[in-house]
Structures are given as structure tokens and as C-alpha cells.
Amino acid sequence: xxxxxxxxxxxxxxxxxxxxxxxxxxxxxxxxxxxxxxxxxxxxxxxxxxxxxxxxxxxxxxxxxxxxxxxxxxxxxxxxxxxxxxxxxxxxxxxxxxxxxxxxxxxxxxxxxxxxxxxxxxxxxxxxxxxxxxxxxxxxxxxxxxxxxxxxxxxxxxxxxxxxxxxxxxxxxxxxxxxxxxxxxxxxxxxxxxxxxxxxxxxxxxxxxxxxxxxxxxxxxxxxxxxxxxxxxxxxxxxxxxxxxxxxxxxxxxxxxxxxxxxxxxxxxxxxxxxxxxxxxxxxxxxxxxxxxxxxxxxxxxxxxxxxxxxxxxxxxxxxxxxxxxxxxxxxxxxxxxxxxxxxxxxxxxxxxxxxxxxxxxxxxxxxxxxxxxxxxxxxxxxxxxxxxxxxxxxxxxxxxxxxxxxxxxxxxxxxxxxxxxxxxxxxxxx
Amino acid sequence: xxxxxxxxxxxxxxxxxxxxxxxxxxxxxxxxxxxxxxxxxxxxxxxxxxxxxxxxxxxxxxxxxxxxxxxxxxxxxxxxxxxxxxxxxxxxxxxxxxxxxxxxxxxxxxxxxxxxxxxxxxxxxxxxxxxxxxxxxxxxxxxxxxxxxxxxxxxxxxxxxxxxxxxxxxxxxxxxxxxxxxxxxxxxxxxxxxxxxxxxxxxxxxxxxxxxxxxxxxxxxxxxxxxxxxxxxxxxxxxxxxxxxxxxxxxxxxxxxxxxxxxxxxxxxxxxxxxxxxxxxxxxxxxxxxx
Numbered sequence: 001x002x003x004x005x006x007x008x009x010x011x012x013x014x015x016x017x018x019x020x021x022x023x024x025x026x027x028x029x030x031x032x033x034x035x036x037x038x039x040x041x042x043x044x045x046x047x048x049x050x051x052x053x054x055x056x057x058x059x060x061x062x063x064x065x066x067x068x069x070x071x072x073x074x075x076x077x078x079x080x081x082x083x084x085x086x087x088x089x090x091x092x093x094x095x096x097x098x099x100x101x102x103x104x105x106x107x108x109x110x111x112x113x114x115x116x117x118x119x120x121x122x123x124x125x126x127x128x129x130x131x132x133x134x135x136x137x138x139x140x141x142x143x144x145x146x147x148x149x150x151x152x153x154x155x156x157x158x159x160x161x162x163x164x165x166x167x168x169x170x171x172x173x174x175x176x177x178x179x180x181x182x183x184x185x186x187x188x189x190x191x192x193x194x195x196x197x198x199x200x201x202x203x204x205x206x207x208x209x210x211x212x213x214x215x216x217x218x219x220x221x222x223x224x225x226x227x228x229x230x231x232x233x234x235x236x237x238x239x240x241x242x243x244x245x246x247x248x249x250x251x252x253x254x255x256x257x258x259x260x261x262x263x264x265x266x267x268x269x270x271x272x273x274x275x276x277x278x279x280x281x282x283x284x285x286x287x288x289x290x291x292x293x294x295x296x297x298x299x300x301x302x303x304x305x306x307x308x309x310x311x312x313x314x315x316x317x318x319x320x321x322x323x324x325x326x327x328x329x330x331x332x333x334x335x336x337x338x339x340x341x342x343x344x345x346x347x348x349x350x351x352x353x354x355x356x357x358x359x360x361x362x363x364x365x366x367x368x369x370x371x372x373x374x375x376x377x378x379x380x381x382x383x384x385x386x387x388x389x390x391x392x393x394x395x396x397x398x399x400x401x402x403x404x405x406x407x408x409x410x411x412x413x414x415x416x417x418x419x420x421x422x423x424x425x426x427x428x429x430x431x
Numbered sequence: 432x433x434x435x436x437x438x439x440x441x442x443x444x445x446x447x448x449x450x451x452x453x454x455x456x457x458x459x460x461x462x463x464x465x466x467x468x469x470x471x472x473x474x475x476x477x478x479x480x481x482x483x484x485x486x487x488x489x490x491x492x493x494x495x496x497x498x499x500x501x502x503x504x505x506x507x508x509x510x511x512x513x514x515x516x517x518x519x520x521x522x523x524x525x526x527x528x529x530x531x532x533x534x535x536x537x538x539x540x541x542x543x544x545x546x547x548x549x550x551x552x553x554x555x556x557x558x559x560x561x562x563x564x565x566x567x568x569x570x571x572x573x574x575x576x577x578x579x580x581x582x583x584x585x586x587x588x589x590x591x592x593x594x595x596x597x598x599x600x601x602x603x604x605x606x607x608x609x610x611x612x613x614x615x616x617x618x619x620x621x622x623x624x625x626x627x628x629x630x631x632x633x634x635x636x637x638x639x640x641x642x643x644x645x646x647x648x649x650x651x652x653x654x655x656x657x658x659x660x661x662x663x664x665x666x667x668x669x670x671x672x673x674x675x676x677x678x679x680x681x682x683x684x685x686x687x688x689x690x691x692x693x694x695x696x697x698x699x700x701x702x703x704x705x706x707x708x709x710x711x712x713x714x715x716x717x718x719x720x721x722x
Contacts, residue, residue: 076685103473104688189572202580203666253559255580256669261558270560391686399494402670406582 034091095133096386132383142311169295180251196251214304281347294370485695521605550663
């Protein structure tokens with residue numbers, strides 16, 4: 001329907017130009033824009049609203065927001081469109097797709113468009129943790145928009161029942177394991193009715209696992225995206241900690257834990273603590289029928305979480321005036337007040353410190369303190385796993401993790417196999 | 432009309448369908464074959480001819496072999512089961528029984544539903560802890576199972592969904608064939624004193640052979656073609672336990688953007704399906720018709 005309306009609008013507009021009634025010297029600049037939806041809530045409605053507001057302030061630019069499925073669907077569509085010569089002007093894609101997009105020569109850096117001091121100040125206004133995945137080789141390829149980190153959600157009622165202090169979430173690995181043991185409930189037959197903790201492992205287990213690896217003191221890759229460290233002893237140790245929760249202390253559900261149903265497991269009180277994205281905050285707030293808390297991920301050698309989520313990219317094949325129009329939109333939507341509003345509407349972390357100083361955000365945090373946890377965790381956050389040939393290198397780790405979690409390989413062998421595969425894939429990028 | 436005008440007329444009538452087929456089936460198939468001998472074009476590196484390099488890579492790719500064996504198991508599990516079940520259901524709803532129309536509809540419903548919707552329903556059945564299967568399981572006090580999250584059960588779970596989805600569709604063909612069958616045959620057999628099982632085995636089943644061939648060809652194609660539920664339920668996981676050939680091609684082609692390797696895999700799939708179809712038509716066709 002919306003598309004029809006837009007088409008009709010475009011048709012009317014072109015008719016008016018034809019009739020010469022429009023005194024404007026030139027037709028509006030068309031900016032098709034792909035966006036994925038990865039969390040609950042009326043995201044398409046919110047984005048369409050932003051687009052309409054932007055057009056009101058900027059006559060002469062026609063924005064076409066196109067909902068394009070999941071992140072995976074969106075990158076597939078965008079790259080296919082690049083190959084057929086008709087890509088969008090801008091798109092929100094995973095921050096980790098940066099190397100892939102550069103290797104495909106699909107995008108242009110923002111640097112060429114940044115000319116004024118105001119623009120330079122704007123570029124410096126984002127949290128550094130979010131820029132790590134947005135810059136490489138001295139250029140800025142992505143602008144942070146819907147960004148997240150992993151946090152731990154816990155059921156305060158379950159904490160009380162287990163005799164734990166509901167205002168003191170686990171701060172270390174040991175505490176999380178101890179708490180989980182107390183929170184795991186079994187029936188007379190020995191079947192578990194409530195698990196202590198769960199870390200999802202379907203689809204993209206590497207992301208949650210990167211949190212564990214960071215907490216154990218190492219990151220999974222180098223900054224140039226040409227090396228991964230899947231078989232470092234600390235990484236194997238991190239996997240062993242996860243496996244022990246499942247096999248030794250039996251406080252974590254066995255096998256593969258589905259990402260999509262993890263929030264539901266939490267609402268149904270099947271699990272007392274869960275790891276998931278801050279992007280789910282608004283979802284949990286509206287659906288949990290008990291008092292819940294949000295905490296930073298527990299530390300072992302240090303605290304840590306990967307960042308996640310999507311950046312804006314500019315496509316190379318677009319005309320310069322289209323790129324300029326898209327750049328204007330990106331600046332507009334990442335202004336402090338809009339970044340704050342987007343964070344409040346979804347649960348994503350507002351991407352710049354001054355967004356947290358706006359009156360709306362201050363009011364929101366005062367009413368709902370968990371919203372600030374992800375922000376406070378940013379000082380410990382680092383870039384999400386991203387390398388050249390990213391999807392394949394990541395799949396090697398995902399396969400290894402799933403093999404270990406389902407018990408077909410021990411931790412060390414699973415990680416060594418993943419490393420060998422990743423090295424094979426990355427060899428041609430090391431010069 | 433002259434002979435040549437007739438000839439032209441015939442070709443003109445065939446042209447629209449032939450053009451569509453050439454454009455959307457034959458041309459892509461030929462270009463796929465060509466691309467499978469080239470490297471994947473990247474921004475700075477245009478495609479070059481690499482000969483059988485992609486096929487050599489394929490023989491060393493453990494995930495390809497895994498997806499191939501998975502797919503063969505999947506075919507071996509789903510094809511006989513869904514055909515057998517379809518025949519059973521068709522014979523049953525062909526008989527005179529109360530509520531026959533309703534029963535036929537019930538059996539056919541899974542076919543009408545889109546696979547994506549079906550997969551989402553089954554996803555709930557298989558959910559650990561509070562899924563339907565687990566709720567039934569807990570009544571009997573059996574140990575908990577993570578159906579889709581364990582390497583041993585995930586592929587079996589997908590096979591059940593496929594059988595459930597396909598059997599109703601094949602039933603319709605059997606039902607149509609059964610209704611075509613003359614009642615005289617049953618009456619004559621009854622007069623001769625043939626038992627119902629004997630009649631089914633020696634008369635009904637042979638007369639159904641052409642339908643069985645048709646259904647078999649479709650079942651084989653579907654066993655390699657239907658991967659929608661993989662996308663929804665497991666995405667090939669855990670650790671490639673449910674990786675099927677077509678889904679692997681999708682991953683290579685559109686997630687990894689390696690179009691040349693995907694082309695080589697596609698050729699393998701095409702060769703596999705083509706030879707299966709040929710074998711079915713050439714070898715079975717002769718034995719199918721009841722003379």
C-alpha cells in the first residue's frame with residue numbers, strides 16, 4: 001500500500017513537472033535506502049516517520065526507505081543490486097560487513113563528503129567503540145546508527161526465591177556460575193524446570209562467544225581484518241567455561257540454544273539469566289511479567305563485550321548529488337536528539353555521548369535506569385569480529401562452536417579446526 | 432494454407448513459451464555451466480578462466496560432502512515414507528466412510544500452507560522446554576530433548592516436516608488415479624473370490640504405477656529443492672548437521688558472494704537431478720504400464 005502511495009506520489013510529481021507548474025529548476029534527488037529489521041517493535045513505522053520528517057526539512061530530496069528483511073537478506077540484496085548495476089544510494093548493514101563491501105568495491109568512504117569543520121566535529125562525536133568497526137586504513141566507511149552490545153538480563157523474582165540479592169547481579173564468571181547453580185531448579189524426576197543461565201548459540205554464536213573471549217583477556221582478530229586467533233589458549237579457555245556450564249555444572253541448557261526464542265524462554269521463566277542484545281531492551285520491558293534487571297556481562301580477566309548492529313554505508317554507483325543527499329540524511333538522523341529518540345524507541349544504544357545529555361534521554365534513563373547499562377559498558381566494548389571474507393571466516397568459528405556445544409568435538413580441537421579453515425581463507429589477504 | 436505457412440504458424444504459437452524457457456531456464460543453465468569454469472569476479476579482479484579449479488575445490492570441501500550425504504539421507508528418508516503414507520491415505524479416503532470430505536481436506540491442508548508458515552509452526556513444536564513435543568514428553572516423564580539443537584535429531588526433525596508437508600500433495604494424485612479405476616475390476620475380483628489384499632497387490636498397485644512414477648519424480652525433485660524449512664528452523668546448523676545441497680548453494684552464492692563456486696555446486700546438483708530423472712524415465716517407464 002505504502003509503495004503504491006509512493007509510486008502514485010512520484011507519478012503526480014513527475015506529471016506536475018511535465019505540465020510546467022513546478023517552478024523548481026530541477027527534479028528532486030531520489031535516495032533509495034535499504035534498512036533491515038533485527039529487533040521487535042514497529043521499526044518500519046518509525047523509519048517511515050523519520051523519512052517524512054526529513055523530507056519536510058529538506059525540499060528537493062525524496063527519500064525511499066525500503067524494508068529489506070534481516071541483516072543477511074539486506075547484504076545479499078544490496079550486493080546483488082550492486083552486481084546488476086542498480087544499488088541503493090545508502091543502506092544500513094552490519095558494521096562487520098565493512099571489509100566485504102570494500103572488497104566488492106561497492107561503497108565509498110565518507111571522507112570525501114566531509115568538508116566543513118562542523119562535519120569534522122560530527123564525525124568525532126560518536127563513541128570510539130562504535131567507530132572501530134567503521135574505519136579502516138585511515139578512512140571512515142560506515143556511520144554508526146543502530147548499535148548494540150550484549151548485556152545480561154536477569155529475573156529479580158527468581159533471584160529472591162533463590163536467596164540472592166536482586167540488586168547484585170553477577171560480576172564475575174565465578175559468580176555467574178555460582179548464581180546459575182542456585183537458580184537452576186529441578187523437579188522430582190531430575191528434569192530441569194528452570195535453567196540458571198543461557199547464552200544463545202544458533203545462527204551467530206560467534207558474537208556471544210566473542211564476549212566470553214574478551215572477558216578472558218583476548219580478542220578474536222587483528223584490526224586489519226587479516227588474522228584471527230581462534231586457537232589461542234584464552235579463547236579455548238573461554239569455550240571451556242561455556243561447556244562447563246552445560247556439561248559439568250549442568251546449569252545451562254544442552255545443545256544449541258535458539259537466539260530467537262531466548263527472550264521468550266526468559267519471559268516464560270524457563271531461564272533466570274540470559275545473554276542477549278540491548279536491542280531487545282524495549283521488548284523485554286514490555287513482555288516480562290516480573291521484575292527484571294540488566295547488567296554488564298560478567299568479567300573474568302576483564303569486562304568486555306563486542307559491539308554489534310548496523311552502520312550507514314554509501315554506495316559507489318550512486319550519483320554524486322544522491323550521495324550528498326544521503327550524507328545529509330545520515331547527519332540529520334544521527335543528530336543528538338534523533339539518536340536519543342531512536343535509542344528510546346528501540347533499545348539500541350544511542351551512538352554519541354551528547355545524545356545521553358538531551359532532556360528526553362535524561363528523563364528516560366531516570367525512569368528506566370537499565371537503559372544506561374549498555375552505555376556504561378561501552379568503555380569495555382570492542383569491535384565485533386570482522387575480517388576479509390567475513391561471512392566465511394565467521395562460519396568457520398560458528399561451526400567449531402556448534403560442534404563443541406553439541407559434543408562432537410572437544411573445545412581445543414574445535415577451535416584448532418576453525419583456525420585452520422580461517423587461515424586458509426585469509427591467506428590471500430595477507431601481503 | 433500452404434505447408435510453409437503452416438510451419439510458420441506452428442512456430443509462432445510455440446514462440447512465447449519457447450522464448451520464456453530459453454530466457455529463464457536454458458540460458459541461465461548454460462551460463463551457470465560457463466561460470467563454473469571461471470573465478471568469481473571481484474571488484475579489482477575480473478573473472479578469469481580457471482578450468483576445473485572450482486570442481487577441485489569442491490572435492491576437498493568437507494561441508495559439500497556433508498551436505499551431499501545429508502541430502503542423500505534426507506531423500507532416502509522422505510521419499511519412500513511420504514509416498515507410502517500418501518498411498519495409504521488415498522486408499523483410506525477413497526473408501527466409503529463418514530466425514531470423507533473432511534478427512535481429505537485435513538490430509539491436504541499441509542500442502543496448501545506455505546512452507547515458511549509451516550516451518551514456523553513446527554519450530555514451536557520442537558522448541559525445548561515448552562514446545563508441544565516437550566510438553567507431551569514431560570507428561571510421560573521422559574528425559575528432556577533439544578530436538579533441533581542436537582546433531583543427532585535435527586535432520587530427522589526436518590525430514591518429518593517434509594513428509595508431513597508432501598504426503599498430502601501426493602495423496603491427491605493417488606486419489607485421482609483411484610477414482611479413475613473402473614469398479615468392474617473390484618466386482619470381478621470379488622466374484623472370483625480374490626481377497627482385498629490380493630486385489631490391492633495384483634490389480635490396484637500395478638494400475639497405479641504410472642502415478643507412482645510421476646509422484647516419485649516429483650518426490651526426488653522436492654527432496655533436493657525444498658529448503659525453506661532449513662532457512663527458518665536451523666540455517667544448516669548445528670555444525671552443518673542440516674546443511675542440504677541447495678541451502679549450501681544459497682549460502683555460497685548469496686552469503687559468501689562466491690558466484691563461481693556456487694555455479695560449480697549448481698552444476699553438480701543439476702547433474703544429480705538430471706541423471707535421477709533420466710534413470711527414472713528410461714528404466715522405470717518400461718515396467719510401469721500394465722499390459
